[in-house]
Amino acid sequence: EPEVTQTPSHQVTQMGQEVILRCVPISNHLYFYWYRQILGQKVEFLVSFYNNEISEKSEIFDDQFSVERPDGSNFTLKIRSTKLEDSAMYFCASSEFPRLAGGEQYFGPGTRLTVT
Amino acid sequence: GQNIDQPTEMTATEGAIVQINCTYQTSGFNGLFWYQQHAGEAPTFLSYNVLDGLEEKGRFSSFLSRSKGYSYLLLKELQMKDSASYLCAASGDSGGGADGLTFGKGTHLIIQP
Numbered sequence: 001e002p003e004v005t006q007t008p009s010h011q012v013t014q015m016g017q018e019v020i021l022r023c024v025p026i027s028n029h030l031y032f033y034w035y036r037q038i039l040g041q042k043v044e045f046l047v048s049f050y051n052n053e054i055s056e057k058s059e060i061f062d063d064q065f066s067v068e069r070p071d072g073s074n075f076t077l078k079i080r081s082t083k084l085e086d087s088a089m090y091f092c093a094s095s096e097f098p099r100l101a102g103g104e105q106y107f108g109p110g111t112r113l114t115v116t
Numbered sequence: 117g118q119n120i121d122q123p124t125e126m127t128a129t130e131g132a133i134v135q136i137n138c139t140y141q142t143s144g145f146n147g148l149f150w151y152q153q154h155a156g157e158a159p160t161f162l163s164y165n166v167l168d169g170l171e172e173k174g175r176f177s178s179f180l181s182r183s184k185g186y187s188y189l190l191l192k193e194l195q196m197k198d199s200a201s202y203l204c205a206a207s208g209d210s211g212g213g214a215d216g217l218t219f220g221k222g223t224h225l226i227i228q229p
Contacts, residue, residue, distance in 0.1 A: 033216055043159060043203065045216030056216060091158055105149075105217065107158035 002026045004108035006092050012114045013082055021077045021111045023092030032075045033093040033105060034067065036060070043091070049075065050098075082115045089113075120220035122204050127226045128194055136189045136223045138204030148180050148187045149217060151203040159203055159219075162189065191225075199227045 005024045013019050025032050034046040047067055048055040054067065066078045075094075079086055089110045097103035119141045128134040140148065147166040151159035165171055165180035165187060177190040189202055201222035208218070 035216070042221040043153075043205075043219040045218060048216050058216065104161045104164065107160065109158050 004092055004094055004106050006090075006108040006111050008111060009109065010112045010114070012116065015084060015115055016081050019079050019082055019113065021079075021090050021092075021113070023075045023077070023108055024073050025075055025092065025094030026096075026106060027073070029094035029096050029106075031055075031095045031098055031103060031105075032067075032069070033095075034077045035091045035093060035107075036088040037091065037110075038088045046077070079113075082113075084115050087113055087115045120204055120206055120218060122202075122220045122223045124221065125224045125226065127228060128191075130194055130196060130227055130229050132194050133190065133192050134194060134225065136191075136202050136204075136225065138187045138189070138220060140185050140187070140204070140206045140220075142185075142206045142208045142218065144208045145182065145185075145206060147207045148178075149205040149207070150176075150178050150187075150189045151205060151219075153201045153203055153222065155200075162202075194227050196227050196229070199225060201225070 007022045032049040035043050037043045045058050047057040047061045049067055064080045068076050089112050091110045092108040093105040095103035095105045122138045149164050150162040152162050153159045162176055163171055163178035165178050168182055170177055170179045175192045180187045201224050203222045204220040205217040
């Protein structure tokens with residue numbers, strides 16, 4: 001069964017450093033998402049992406065964050081200058097259909113980001 | 117904005133039935149999702165309701181009442197592997213179509229033998 005993959009599974013970085021989290025969505029999916037989950041807290045939406053542009057972003061997704069689809073398979077989340085509070089599990093998700101059509105979002109296994 | 121409430125924790129017995137409730141307040145509501153999340157793992161899709169009524173899928177059923185802003189997830193014939201967090205997630209219509217979900221804090225379900 002096709003699945004969303006994410007690399008790395010765990011990333012440790014120092015405060016102020018840039019990190020890039022990578023995702024490979026399911027191949028025939030057109031809608032891509034990033035979520036984060038701080039330990040013990042709820043899953044929070046960051047950004048959605050369709051047709052090579054951001055469709056929607058939350059208040060969390062400030063100027064320190066950016067997303068890119070550099071080629072036909074990868075979808076990346078970049079944090080320019082990490083802060084301690086960016087420590088969280090970051091989930092990538094993809095769907096074949098838009099949410100308005102009940103598109104089920106498939107989640108990747110997550111990247112655990114630890115900022116020290 | 118959107119607000120989703122669900123109980124923090126519930127306990128049930130193997131073989132029994134449990135109902136996990138969720139209330140939501142959202143602008144431009146356009147569907148209610150339930151996800152299961154085992155500790156340290158990614159959420160996995162369980163169900164989607166957009167119209168009022170009950171959707172049944174094997175041991176799991178989900179109900180929606182749009183007028184009451186209320187949903188529940190019903191799990192039958194509970195198994196130990198059902199011990200997990202169950203996340204209620206609502207989607208609001210911001211017009212883009214490819215919109216993210218707003219998740220509740222999740223209900224941690226503990227199954228006892």
